[in-house]
Amino acid sequence: MSIRGQAFIAGAYEHPRRKIPDRSAAQIHAEVAVGALADAGLSLSDVDGYFTVDPTGLGAISLAEYLGLKVSHIDSTLTGGSSYLVHVGHAAAAIAAGKCSIALITLGGHAVPAPGTRPAPGAGTPHGPFEEVYGVNTVNNYALAARRHMYEFGTTSAQLAEIKVAAAYHAQFNPDALLRKTVTVEEVLDSPMVADPLHRLDCCVMTDGGGALVVVSPAVAKSLERTCVQVLGQGEAPKHTMNGRLDVTYTGAVWSGPKAFEEAGVTPADIDYASIYDSFTITVLETLEDLGFCEKGRGGEFVMDGGLLAPYGRLPFNTDGGGLSNNHPVNQGGMTKVIEAVRQLRGEARPEVQVPDCALALAHGSGGRISSRMGSSTLILGREDA
Known part of the structure; x- marks a missing residue:
């Protein structure tokens, strides 16, 4: 199944700050989520698919709870810095398969995470x-x-x-x-x-910060006033x-x-x-x-x-x-x-x-x-x- 033309990016938002000592990682996720959804002309209650990487708690589930999301599809694939491009592809595939129609992708946190919230490099790995x-x-x-x-x-x-x-x-x-x-x-x-x-x-x-994207179905894209971008x-x-x-x-x-x-x-x-x-x-x-x-x-x-x-x-x-x-x-x-x-x-x-x-x-x-x-x-x- 090809994702060409099956999904559009309707919202995009980058946190404007590079040093954010007064926010938790979850708060940064929330701020960028709201920013991207506002850019698309949508709200948290519209989201039915969620994609993120978070090494603490239950990851995407914990953040979905924090954001108050009620979703039918969730993905926390981790491939390092490329994770969010993988998420766009996976969101497009999920939309094409009818798993969701409005997918939110978020990144948020600090350059140096709080002690104990991220494992040491190589910890628990075969290498x-x-x-x-x-x-x-x-x-x-x-x-x-x-x-x-x-x-x-x-x-x-x-x-x-x-x-x-x-x-x-x-x-x-x-x-x-x-x-x-x-x-x-x-x-x-x-x-x-x-x-x-x-x-x-x-x-x-090395910075604090984050960003978010909103990926939607073609039908949703047509209903929005915002200019959307095709996933090809x-x-x-x-x-x-x-x-x-x-x-x-x-x-x-x-x-x-x-x-x-x-x-x-x-x-x-x-x-x-x-x-x-x-x-x-x-x-x-x-x-x-x-x-x-x-x-x-x-x-x-x-x-x-x-x-x-x-x-x-x-x-x-x-x-x-x-x-x-x-x-x-x-x-x-x-x-x-x-x-x-x-x-x-x-x-x-x-x-x-x-x-x-x-x-x-x-x-x-x-x-x-x-x-x-x-x-x-x-x-x-x-x-x-x-």
Whole structure:
């Protein structure tokens, strides 16, 4: 069953704050839920499907109770930062199957969760005792991928820096962005080394916050006054160590991307705007290659000379500033990738970065660690009249 044209995103809302010490995670979920539903012209009482990730209590059930939802379908699939793109695909499939007609997807929380509310990395997993004891962490895991990509293809730190430069350029127009200062390639390279070859400015921000989406059936979309966005295609795929046969120069996007493009009936050349998960600059570079925007190993060349700048670059990306400059709520930034893609298709991005006549947008999320195991999801969205 294809989800092409079977569901629409009717509401999208990003929490405006980046530091929220005076709210609980549940309160943040509630605020973004109300915001997205108001954007769609709906209310909590209209929701009959709920999708979220919450590591505490009973997860989605606990939050559904907190929000007062009475739903016939619920999903708490966890694939890290890509979870919310997976949720859009699953919501569309549930709507197409008649399981629900108005699905709410929420993300909310803090950059550093309260003690005891999130298990330590690797805790209780098969790989934990074999990896975590050696000091593996997120940044050195991504640094391994960057160094190998440099070795295989001649990618340079200056090329990676171009990705941060583009994100920072876009963030200056976003009044809610955590980092609004533009930077140069030289400033990226001069920033402190965190894990060779990744500098501090190659790394995403860590923020409180959240966001929400409302996915509805075609019949509901027609009844709303709000401009909606079509869900055209979605793909998801895990990538892991494959019992030691691991190549760290590609991501799960090599599988999730083609699935999404095939279902949507479009190609990378058709995409007007892309939201690419940017936990680190190397994440963006490998993902661009894996999604087919350029050949494998040519990502460094693709991002040069303003290739990612809006509105007229080869592929305008992350026009809100992305995780590198704007927002990376709860260390799971896939939600914000979908929200900015929706803004672009509605013509509601900041005027300085709005892509003219934006008709097709891609959002891509990554979860986990690029050099070990990760979950990837790709989403193709189109204008309501596409």
